[in-house]
Amino acid sequence: MTIDTLLMSPALILILGAFLLPVFKGSLRKVLTLTIPLVTLVAIWQVGDGVQVTASFLDYELELVEGNNLSRLFATVFAIMAFAGGLFALNRNNVTEMVAAFVYAGSAIGVALAGDLVTVFIYWEIMAVASTIIVWSARTEASAKAAMRYAIIHLFGGVVLMVGVIGYAQETGSIDFVRMIPNSFATWAILVGFLINTGAPPLSAWLPDAYPEGSWSGTVFLSAFTTKTAVYVLLVGFAGTEILIWLGLYMIFYGIIYALLENDMRRILAYSIINQVGFMLVAAGIGTEMAINGAAAHAFTHIIYKALLLMSAGSVMYMTNGKRKCTDLGGLFQSMPFTALAGIIGALAISSVPWTSGFISKSMTSQAAFDEGLAFTWFALVAASAGVFLHAGIKFPWFVFFQKDSGLRPKDPPWNMKAAMAFFSILCIWIGVQPEYLYAILPFPTDYEPYTQAHVYEMLQLLLYSGLAFFVLLKLMKRTLTITLDVDWVYRKLLFNAARKATIVITKFNRSFGSAKSKLVSKVITLATEHHNPRGVLARTTPAGEMAFWMIVVLCAYLIIYLFV
Amino acid sequence: MKEQKITQNPQKLHWLVRPKTIKGLWIGGILLLALVTGLGTTVHPHTKFGIEGTVTFYSWYGFVTCIGMVLFAKFIVGKTLGRKDTYYDN
Structure with missing residues (x-):
């Protein structure tokens, strides 16, 4: 690979640039942290349509960089996220986490620009390793254990994907990453490999288990890339596959129900990621141009407002020595007005309030279901929109910044953290007010108009009455020191206990068998001694x-x- | 990152959490709910499934589905799957 091809691969700019960070210290490292993602962003915008960079691998030609509207859109938001995440984490004195974060972001861009399945797989696995390091970088006992569980799930997903890619290459003789139909073992394996990274059932629990254990800055990066690259590959490979609609609907309501019961503010937001990715899966399953535009737009806006929410939560953690539980927080708006405002803007955007980014993206998915006459899906999506306001739009800011007065008076965080929150807050509102700029970079041309009088009134009714339900049932919403069991109970408790019991039984058996064996041997020896x-x-x-x-x-x-x- | 605890003087509550303000917010909120429901009746959106075109659909649908979700979460999922948050520590 020559220097020219290297420069034409935006993913490699970010990945290799990440390893420059430990070489420098102080201001220079900070400058590099902000510059490398911007250079990557410029490189992404230089990627033209079609295959741009190739490399030979065995008998195949890898298409390392292939451009189109969808891939550029995802790569663009990944680079923006790397920049804002870097700005937010500028005062975090952990270069390992920052290197891992840039490698993670770079490999996500690599997936978005990959033209073949082998390249997708390679970047996919780099993402798994880099994100595991980010979880582990919090350097707590809980994060080390969570990182191990996270790695096991993702390496398992990687193996499933690899089996699928090999099978697909043997079946078709091609590794081109194009639209597939899940009608063979190989294509099903690829679909399952992709779905594991979306947080789809039955393995959804890896996400709320691992992401909240990252550091105050690490979780901001974690929220953006894995699930959204999975949405991207589903849009390319499996758009229009009906099962995605049902999986997506399950994820939407799973996220709402579990978030409603959660006490840890970052686990609330983690469940909310699954909820939001559910909307994108439904859109991918519908598969029309409107739906794919909706999923792509929603991924773009979601990365920004979810990162903003996690920056707000991260700032609270940073300024309160790691407090995360709603039961420990409350009343922080008095001393952290900037952080509270950023959190509220993120909460309004995730709730699709008119004039925020979520309104102009989520509406497209509902519209696609409406246009296709999918009554059940449409009614479920409308109820889910109200549910999002309930579990994230009100619950997060209410329990963290309002509810009771916890007596805590932490100040707003340092300037770089505020600057990152300000940047994403402005983007949330700007995209909501001026949607035409986002619509212009969507995969398909659109003349969708979100701001009709009827649609605005409908959404306001839905959200305000959802808010009424929240305050009417406020006593039931009061947080307790509890968690809600999930499928991870199987491998964290059931299998763990089974393995422990099996070990005890085997040890006992070995002891008894060992004693019988000793007796037998000594009898043989005695007998032999007697006669010989x-x-x-x-x-x-x-x-x-x-x-x-x-x-x-x-x-x-x-x-x-x-x-x- | 210094944590400070301040004993709250009831006489010096932040204006946003004073009982008078909270009462005002409730009244304002109810008026706002009435206003958006009223505005909803002034437009006639394109309907496909029938019921979504009826008057006040989005108001009651948003309220009822949210009540349903909270009750389901609290009394079905929470009762059956809820555990102390130290469950996995032991």
């Missing part, structure tokens, strides 16, 4: 006369038998 000791029957020395006597006896017996028998 110098005085034993079988080993003692006998006189020659006695031997001759017994020989005569034997010979006589033989003679008698020979003569008379």
Whole structure:
């Protein structure tokens, strides 16, 4: 690979640039942290349509960089996220986390620009490793354990994907990453490999298990890339696959229900990621141009407002020595007005309030379901829109910044953290007010108009009455020191206990068997000693006369038998 | 990152959390709810499934589905799957 091809691969700029960070210190490192993502962003905008960079691998030609509207849109928001995340984490004194974060973001861009399945797989696996390091970088006992569980799930997903890619290459003789139909073992394996990274059932629990254990800055990066690259590959490979609609609907309501019961503010937001990715899966499953535009737009806006919410939560953690539980927080708007405002803007955007980014993106998915006459899906999406306001739009800011007065008076965080929140807050509102700029970079041309009088009134009714339900049931919403069991109970408790019990049984068996074995061996030794000791029957020395006597006896017996028998 | 605890003087509550303000917010909120429901009746959106075109649909649908979700979460999922948050620590 030449320097020219290297420069034409935006993913490699970010990945290799990440390794420059430990080389420098102080201001220079900070400048690089902000510059590398911007250079990557410029490189992404230079990627034209079609295959741009290739490389040989075995008998195949890898398409390392292939451009189109969809891939550029995802790559663009990944680079913007790397920049804002870097700005937010500028005062975090952990270069390992920052290197991992840029490698993570770079490989997500690599997936978005990949033209073949092998390239997708390679970047996919780099993402798994880099994101595991980010979880682990919090350097707590809980984060180390969560990182291990996270790695196991993602390496398992990677193996499933690899099996699918190999099978697909054998079946078709091609590794081109194009639209597929899940009608063979290989294509199903690829679909399952992709779905594991979306947080789809039954393995949804890896996300709320691992992401909240990252550091105050690490979780901001974690929220953006894995699930959204998974949405991207589903849009390319499996758009229009009906099962995605049902999986997406499950994820939407799973996220709402679990978030409603959650006490940890970052786990609330983690469940909310699954909820939002559910909307994107539904859109991918519908598969029309409007739906794919909706999923792509929603991924773009979601990365920004979810990162903003997690920046707000991260700032609270940073300024309160790591407090995360709603039961410990409350009343922080008084001393952290900037952070509270940023959190509220993120909450309004995720709730699709008119004039925020979520309104102009989520509406497209609902419209696609409406246009296709999918009544059940449409009614579920409308109810889910109200549910999003309930579990994230109100719950997060209410329990963190308002509710009771916790007595805590932390200040707003340092300037770089505020600047990152300000940048994303402005984007949330700007995209909501001026949607035409986002619509212009969507995969398909659109003349969708979100701001009709009817649609604005409908959404305001839906959200305000959802808010009424929240305050009417406020006593039921009061947080307790509880968690809600999920499928991860199987491998964190059931299998763990089963393995522990099996170990105890095997150890006991080994002990009893070992003691029986010792007894048997000692009996054999005793017996052998008895008969083979110098005085034993079988080993003692006998006189020659006695031997001759017994020989005569034997010979006589033989003679008698020979003569008379 | 210094954590400070301040004993709250009830006489010096932040204006936003004073009982008078909260009462005002409730009244304002109810008026706002009435206003958006009223505005909803002034437009006639394109309907496909029938019920979504009826008057006040989005108001009651948003309220009822949210009540349903909270009750389901609290009394079905929470009762069956809820555990102390130290569950996995032991």
